[in-house]
Amino acid sequence: MNDEIKSNAEELVNYIMKKCLWQFHSRTWDRKRQNEHILDMTARMIYGEEIKPTTPEEKCYWADAMCLMEAFNNHFGWLQKMDRAKKEAVMTALKDRIDFLTVTGSLNLELTDTHY
Amino acid sequence: MPYHLFKCSECIPEREKHAVIKGKGEDISMALPLGYLNTIPGTISERGCAYCGAKHVIGTPMKDVIHLSHGPVGCTYDTWQTKRYISDNDNFQLKYTFASDMKEKHIVFGAEQLLKKNILDAFAAFPNIKRMTIYQTCASALIGDDINALADEIMEENPDVDIFVCNSPGFGGPSQSGGHHKINIAWINQKVGTVDPKIDADYVINYVGEYNIQGDQEVMMDYFKRMGIYVLSTFTGNGSYDDLRAMHKAHLNVLECARSAEYICNELRVRYGIPRMDIDGFGFEPLSASLRKISLFFGIEERALAIIDTETARWKPELDWYKARLMHKKVCLWPGGSKLWHWANAIHEEMGVDVVSVYTKFGHQGDMEKGISRCEEGALAIDDPNELEGLEAMETLQPDIIFTGKRPGEVAKKIRVPYLNAHAYHNGPWKGFEGWVRFARDIYNGIYSPIHQLSLLDISKDEIPTDQGFVTNRMLSDANLSEEVRNDPNLHPYTGNYDNVSHLRNKKYPEFPRAEKDTSVA
Ligand code: SF4
Numbered sequence: 001m002n003d004e005i006k007s008n009a010e011e012l013v014n015y016i017m018k019k020c021l022w023q024f025h026s027r028t029w030d031r032k033r034q035n036e037h038i039l040d041m042t043a044r045m046i047y048g049e050e051i052k053p054t055t056p057e058e059k060c061y062w063a064d065a066m067c068l069m070e071a072f073n074n075h076f077g078w079l080q081k082m083d084r085a086k087k088e089a090v091m092t093a094l095k096d097r098i099d100f101l102t103v104t105g106s107l108n109l110e111l112t113d114t115h116y
Numbered sequence: 117m118p119y120h121l122f123k124c125s126e127c128i129p130e131r132e133k134h135a136v137i138k139g140k141g142e143d144i145s146m147a148l149p150l151g152y153l154n155t156i157p158g159t160i161s162e163r164g165c166a167y168c169g170a171k172h173v174i175g176t177p178m179k180d181v182i183h184l185s186h187g188p189v190g191c192t193y194d195t196w197q198t199k200r201y202i203s204d205n206d207n208f209q210l211k212y213t214f215a216s217d218m219k220e221k222h223i224v225f226g227a228e229q230l231l232k233k234n235i236l237d238a239f240a241a242f243p244n245i246k247r248m249t250i251y252q253t254c255a256s257a258l259i260g261d262d263i264n265a266l267a268d269e270i271m272e273e274n275p276d277v278d279i280f281v282c283n284s285p286g287f288g289g290p291s292q293s294g295g296h297h298k299i300n301i302a303w304i305n306q307k308v309g310t311v312d313p314k315i316d317a318d319y320v321i322n323y324v325g326e327y328n329i330q331g332d333q334e335v336m337m338d339y340f341k342r343m344g345i346y347v348l349s350t351f352t353g354n355g356s357y358d359d360l361r362a363m364h365k366a367h368l369n370v371l372e373c374a375r376s377a378e379y380i381c382n383e384l385r386v387r388y389g390i391p392r393m394d395i396d397g398f399g400f401e402p403l404s405a406s407l408r409k410i411s412l413f414f415g416i417e418e419r420a421l422a423i424i425d426t427e428t429a430r431w432k433p434e435l436d437w438y439k440a441r442l443m444h445k446k447v448c449l450w451p452g453g454s455k456l457w458h459w460a461n462a463i464h465e466e467m468g469v470d471v472v473s474v475y476t477k478f479g480h481q482g483d484m485e486k487g488i489s490r491c492e493e494g495a496l497a498i499d500d501p502n503e504l505e506g507l508e509a510m511e512t513l514q515p516d517i518i519f520t521g522k523r524p525g526e527v528a529k530k531i532r533v534p535y536l537n538a539h540a541y542h543n544g545p546w547k548g549f550e551g552w553v554r555f556a557r558d559i560y561n562g563i564y565s566p567i568h569q570l571s572l573l574d575i576s577k578d579e580i581p582t583d584q585g586f587v588t589n590r591m592l593s594d595a596n597l598s599e600e601v602r603n604d605p606n607l608h609p610y611t612g613n614y615d616n617v618s619h620l621r622n623k624k625y626p627e628f629p630r631a632e633k634d635t636s637v638a
Contacts, residue, residue: 017489017490018461018489018490019401019402019405019461021374021394021395021396021457021486022394024374024394024482024485024486025378025382025392025394026374026378026379026382026482027382030382056367056368056389056390056391056413057389057391059391059412059413060368060391060392060393060413062412062413063393063408063409063410063412063413064393064409066409066412067405067408067409067412071405100145101143101144101145102485105145106144106145106148106485107144107145107147107148107481108148108480108481108482108485109150109481110152110480110481110482116301116378116379116382116383116386
């Protein structure tokens with residue numbers, strides 16, 4: 001990953017960590033599920049895809065993803081100007097970094113508790 | 117991020133892993149305070165017990181219930197009326213608290229019969245109240261009284277009453293947080309699913325982790341009603357016992373205080389497939405995003421946007437008046453559990469203050485992950501601080517104000533640091549757009565109080581100026597402002613009413629046509 005992609009992704013990571021709560025659900029499996037669905041939907045909308053959620057679960061991910069996509073477009077003008085390949089690189093780096101901060105690199109000892 | 121050992125805690129070296137300074141370019145994967153652990157012997161914690169967490173924080177904001185503690189009267193008394201969770205039924209749950217009043221002889225001979233008599237007496241004294249919660253305490257847990265069996269017996273003998281038993285004695289966890297957990301799980305196991313509600317609405321939510329402090333819940337209900345959203349239950353502020361038995365029928369759980377109530381949302385998701393949406397009711401931007409998210413979920417976005425536009429236009433000039441005067445004031449954000457992350461970023465961005473420290477009395481590491489992520493570099497994050505650490509932090513950081521509970525708050529006052537009550541508020545509600553301005557006003561009044569300025573003089577040694585008149589808070593706050601900001605015609609201080617909640621109780625709301633007539637829910 002080149003430095004530009006990395007620093008672009010870091011700006012988006014910083015936004016999520018300051019403004020969002022969905023990445024901090026209680027357990028490892030919840031955080032993985034949240035990150036996967038919300039960031040996947042956000043990325044697809046950034047690429048221009050339309051998403052039509054049907055189940056309540058999908059609608060919940062989508063609502064967070066919509067707000068995130070709009071915030072990214074509003075606050076980080078450079079994102080919309082990128083070509084698809086660069087956008088994909090940034091969004092992949094973003095997902096990896098959020099997974100690291102909230103799951104694989106998290107120091108939270110409660111994440112693996114088997115009960116809620 | 118370096119861990120931080122307070123000088124006063126050098127004799128308790130384990131404390132080092134409970135405090136972290138957020139360094140430049142550092143993140144939560146590098147250091148995270150330990151949390152939700154038993155308080156280390158020798159450190160005088162400011163925490164409450166697990167009974168208090170269950171009864172005082174979560175159970176008793178339920179409004180139409182006799183709340184009875186099975187134990188010595190002290191447990192009950194000390195968890196009574198110290199949090200302002202008001203209700204729209206004349207504050208029944210605040211006015212009255214009930215205790216079985218166990219004495220030494222009951223410890224020896226048992227207290228079940230005493231409890232039974234108390235339960236029947238309480239129902240007889242308030243014949244209109246047919247719901248009861250009973251809270252175990254250390255004493256009744258240790259002697260092994262079977263409260264559940266007794267409750268079953270009474271419900272069988274009196275079919276019109278319903279009783280919930282919460283077995284969360286004081287020793288049932290490291291802090292009040294253990295009690296939050298226990299009562300969440302007990303409620304879903306015992307009560308959710310035992311009432312089948314008649315719902316005539318398209319958009320149905322449970323509003324979870326909201327305790328109606330000085331009317332917070334009623335302010336948020338106003339927005340939900342204006343959006344045509346039906347709030348089936350509130351867990352638990354201003355909430356109704358029977359509504360909470362029907363939580364399984366909502367379409368969405370809107371979760372405010374994840375620290376105290378994420379457990380029930382997680383279980384409702386797993387057992388009933390109801391999604392969990394975490395929101396922030398504090399701060400213009402976070403609240404706007406939260407209302408939008410909820411409206412997107414239901415496909416009624418324009419209704420949320422109308423509220424956001426109206427409220428922002430009405431209140432933003434007032435918020436900005438305070439922001440200009442609070443710029444770079446140093447704040448120690450020292451609440452119980454969730455407000456460190458609800459507020460850390462919003463007060464910095466929207467009120468201009470600098471959060472120099474966050475702490476949590478009973479939070480878990482998840483709260484620290486959120487709180488540290490949301491505050492700026494240089495902030496000191498502390499888990500379960502003791503009183504001496506709090507004093508040392510204030511002496512080092514020199515905050516202009518701290519937001520905390522009343523016990524550490526009174527300590528702060530003694531060293532001339534003003535405090536706002538983060539748990540029960542000063543002139544709340546602080547939720548909602550108007551509420552956020554009320555919070556800013558309280559901060560302003562705290563920092564610029566002329567009385568506080570006078571308290572900085574020590575009459576035993578300082579020279580007391582006799583050639584100065586009394587100054588007002590405005591003279592203090594505006595002294596260093598530019599002419600342009602001071603006289604900005606677009607900004608002005610708070611113009612709302614003393615009571616901004618009561619009028620909501622009689623407010624008429626628009627009727628939205630039903631999108632579909634099917635009353636079954638997802
Ligand atoms: S720790 Fe035990 S005795 Fe003390 S208030 Fe809590 S329940 Fe009562």
